[in-house]
Amino acid sequence: MTEYNLILENVNVTLDSFDLQDISIQIPKGQIVGFVGENGAGKTTTIKTILNLLTPVSGEIKIFGSHNLDQKPAIKEKIGVILDDSFFDENFKIYQIEKVMQHAYKNWDRAYFSELLKSHDIDKNKTFKECSKGMQAKLKIFLALAHHPQLLLLDEPTTGLDPVSRQEILDIFRDFMDDEKSILFSSHITSDLDKIADQIILIHKGAIQFIEDQSTLDENYALLKITPEIYAELNNFEFLAVLEQSHSVTCLTTQKELFRREFPEFEMTTPTIEDILLLFKKGVH
Ligand SMILES: Nc1ncnc2c1ncn2[C@@H]1O[C@H](COP(=O)(O)OP(=O)(O)OP(=O)(O)O)[C@@H](O)[C@H]1O
Numbered sequence: 180m181t182e183y184n185l186i187l188e189n190v191n192v193t194l195d196s197f198d199l200q201d202i203s204i205q206i207p208k209g210q211i212v213g214f215v216g217e218n219g220a221g222k223t224t225t226i227k228t229i230l231n232l233l234t235p236v237s238g239e240i241k242i243f244g245s246h247n248l249d250q251k252p253a254i255k256e257k258i259g260v261i262l263d264d265s266f267f268d269e270n271f272k273i274y275q276i277e278k279v280m281q282h283a284y285k286n287w288d289r290a291y292f293s294e295l296l297k298s299h300d301i302d303k304n305k306t307f308k309e310c311s312k313g314m315q316a317k318l319k320i321f322l323a324l325a326h327h328p329q330l331l332l333l334d335e336p337t338t339g340l341d342p343v344s345r346q347e348i349l350d351i352f353r354d355f356m357d358d359e360k361s362i363l364f365s366s367h368i369t370s371d372l373d374k375i376a377d378q379i380i381l382i383h384k385g386a387i388q389f390i391e392d393q394s395t396l397d398e399n400y401a402l403l404k405i406t407p408e409i410y411a412e413l414n415n416f417e418f419l420a421v422l423e424q425s426h427s428v429t430c431l432t433t434q435k436e437l438f439r440r441e442f443p444e445f446e447m448t449t450p451t452i453e454d455i456l457l458l459f460k461k462g463v464h
Contacts, residue, residue, distance in 0.1 A: 381455065422457070
């Protein structure tokens with residue numbers, strides 16, 4: 180039976196000019212879940228709601244099987260977080276930030292934190308502000324990891340990193356994982372999620388539009404690129420999403436094998452997360 184580190188059931192949040200509508204997601208143990216959506220789709224709002232920084236008007240959130248409203252210290256101890264805004268004074272030196280974290284987390288591992296900093300050439304005597312954007316991004320990740328959490332909630336953790344650093348960070352996330360742990364990983368850089376995510380959740384205008392396992396995406400999903408004339412002839416096929424352009428139509432189907440068998444002449448590719456994001460944003464579904 181699948182066990183979950185995090186479950187959201189029909190969560191609704193009402194802000195001044197934005198709503199999260201009926202968000203239901205499940206983060207199984209042992210999985211990295213990619214959370215994608217365009218700017219303003221609601222990713223940060225969802226993560227803040229999970230952390231109890233925003234209060235839902237309805238719905239239920241369970242973390243490690245407990246209702247999150249009784250966010251006991253033991254629950255917080257098992258969560259690592261990266262949010263856009265820093266929770267510390269940016270004029271603090273890294274060793275001063277570490278002191279704050281040591282107070283916040285019983286399981287803070289000084290040796291592990293030092294090892295992470297050292298292996299990425301980050302000097303503890305620098306202030307956060309003095310670090311380059313890439314170093315700041317890495318530092319936030321190391322601050323989220325150094326108390327050995329079970330669940331990582333990461334809002335755009337690879338933003339600002341060059342490709343080499345991004346690869347290093349993805350390797351750190353892979354090393355972090357085991358059967359008990361999970362990561363919810365929001366990102367615009369969908370190619371990172373193609374590499375690392377077991378499941379993809381797409382949010383658009385405050386509502387979940389698409390949830391699928393990466394393995395099912397690889398096995399069953401296909402993108403067909405066909406002419407408008409052929410598309411017109413396929414009117415009895417139901418596509419998940421369709422993007423019509425002047426000379427071609429791109430269709431997303433879950434019936435890869437059927438199309439491969441019946442229409443071997445069609446140009447067919449496995450969709451990337453970026454393809455899916457674009458089709459759901461610009462196409463009809
Ligand atoms: N505390 C708040 N009060 C009112 N509106 C808010 C608040 N926080 C966020 N919003 C609005 O909610 C919407 C969703 O924002 P959110 O930051 O969740 O999107 P996002 O998917 O994380 O986008 P991005 O990728 O740009 O970070 C935006 O329109 C934003 O202006």
